[in-house]
Amino acid sequence: MTDKVALITGVTGQDGAYLAQLLLQNGYVVHGIKRRSSSFNTERVDDIYVDPHERDTRFFLHYGDLTDATNLIRLVQETRPSEIYNLGAQSHVQVSFETPEYTGNSDALGTLRLLEAIRILRLEKSVRFYQASTSELYGKAQQVPQSETTPFHPRSPYAAAKLYAYWITVNYREAYGMFAANGILFNHESPTRGETFVTRKITRAVAAIDRGLQETLYLGNIDARRDWGHARDYVEGMWRILQHDVPDDFVLATGETHSVREFVELAFAQTGRTIRWQGQGVDEVGVDADSGAALVRIDPRYFRPTEVDLLLGDASKAKARLGWTHTVGFRELVAEMVQADLARAAGGKWHSGRFV
Ligand code: NDP
Ligand code: GDR
Numbered sequence: 001m002t003d004k005v006a007l008i009t010g011v012t013g014q015d016g017a018y019l020a021q022l023l024l025q026n027g028y029v030v031h032g033i034k035r036r037s038s039s040f041n042t043e044r045v046d047d048i049y050v051d052p053h054e055r056d057t058r059f060f061l062h063y064g065d066l067t068d069a070t071n072l073i074r075l076v077q078e079t080r081p082s083e084i085y086n087l088g089a090q091s092h093v094q095v096s097f098e099t100p101e102y103t104g105n106s107d108a109l110g111t112l113r114l115l116e117a118i119r120i121l122r123l124e125k126s127v128r129f130y131q132a133s134t135s136e137l138y139g140k141a142q143q144v145p146q147s148e149t150t151p152f153h154p155r156s157p158y159a160a161a162k163l164y165a166y167w168i169t170v171n172y173r174e175a176y177g178m179f180a181a182n183g184i185l186f187n188h189e190s191p192t193r194g195e196t197f198v199t200r201k202i203t204r205a206v207a208a209i210d211r212g213l214q215e216t217l218y219l220g221n222i223d224a225r226r227d228w229g230h231a232r233d234y235v236e237g238m239w240r241i242l243q244h245d246v247p248d249d250f251v252l253a254t255g256e257t258h259s260v261r262e263f264v265e266l267a268f269a270q271t272g273r274t275i276r277w278q279g280q281g282v283d284e285v286g287v288d289a290d291s292g293a294a295l296v297r298i299d300p301r302y303f304r305p306t307e308v309d310l311l312l313g314d315a316s317k318a319k320a321r322l323g324w325t326h327t328v329g330f331r332e333l334v335a336e337m338v339q340a341d342l343a344r345a346a347g348g349k350w351h352s353g354r355f356v
Helices: 014-025 069-079 093-098 100-120 157-176 198-210 231-243 260-269 316-322 330-345
Strands: 005-009 029-034 059-063 083-086 128-134 179-185 217-219 250-252 275-278 285-288 294-298
Touching: 005 014, 005 069, 014 029, 014 231, 029 069, 059 069, 069 100, 083 100, 083 231, 093 100, 093 157, 100 128, 100 157, 128 157, 128 231, 157 179, 179 231, 198 217, 198 260, 198 330, 217 260, 231 250, 231 316, 250 316, 260 275, 260 285, 260 330
Parallel strands: 005 029, 005 083, 029 059, 083 128, 128 179, 179 250, 217 294
Antiparallel strands: 275 285, 285 294
């Protein structure tokens, strides 16, 4: 057991929920910041939340927002964390083209507000700060694979906002001697991945098509390539970054890259379907090899004004210094996500990392 106290922004998101679970297992007291919403938004953490009226708990939720500086200062003051994980963000790349100002406010300035809260409360020497940085920083990278030394070239308002967050984290480390560290994480997914990210959109559609609830899956650029890992592995890496003896920046990645097209093929294969591609460009269609049904079509609405074509990470620094490596490979990830969506479609309930 430990007397460590963690504060997590974005606790209701995919990573926040996995991280809260890991830290509770490691004996931490965990405080999470959730946003006020007109409908329930705590589904991912409902299974670890215990009503404080009922029995002792080490997991607490507080209302807050990264756009509200006074709220952040008060929460840091009240919860007195030894570790802060800044995972909260408007995290959707395509949405950031529609809401660039809000994305900058929450993702860039939100990070600054949290760092300032630490400084205002004079906690620079007692708090360790983790910033959720991203492989989107590399954007139009000239170098493959991408490592901590690869130059950044952001390709979206989201990536530009995260670039500011990355550098302000480095700056507070250098200027004030804070233990402030960036995890530059490549894409990581899970059965609780947000439904509008491409992997989950695909696995949900595969399950719905299998049950006869949907006919066609519409996608954008299926030739984009990503280095996809499992969120459970990556939150372990975040924790290790803050346990390191010095604050530093680390890439977490699998070292494998696959296209959206390959993800589609593998996902449908989980339900016994083979996809044959016909046509070209926006007219390309993914056809069921047995029935001839058009299961996948291209919708240019999902094309981005500027795209990130190829991400492939080199996590050798994290391996050497943190002893971190991924454990879940691409095929296993796709299988787990499809099986989870099939179980969900059949009425299963998510509990402790699986369906029961
Ligand atoms: P999610 O979109 O699943 O979760 C984002 C979380 O941030 C949610 O809890 C959301 O709340 C919260 N949030 C959004 N806006 C605000 C705000 N203004 N104030 C406070 N909280 C806010 O993202 P992931 O869990 O996938 O990612 C976690 C972090 O890691 C993000 O910062 C993301 O940009 C970054 N990242 C993610 C990668 C990935 O592949 N998953 C890779 C690299 C970086 P609500 O539930 O109410 O929407
Ligand atoms: P990404 O994830 O932009 O890499 O950001 P996303 O799953 O949204 O897109 C991956 C690739 O798939 C292509 N694509 C589509 N994407 C979506 N969402 N919907 C579609 O229909 C579709 N069709 C094709 C995209 O063009 C893109 O190339 C994620 C987020 O979690 C960020 O917060 C994080 O920082 C990065 O990963 C690393």
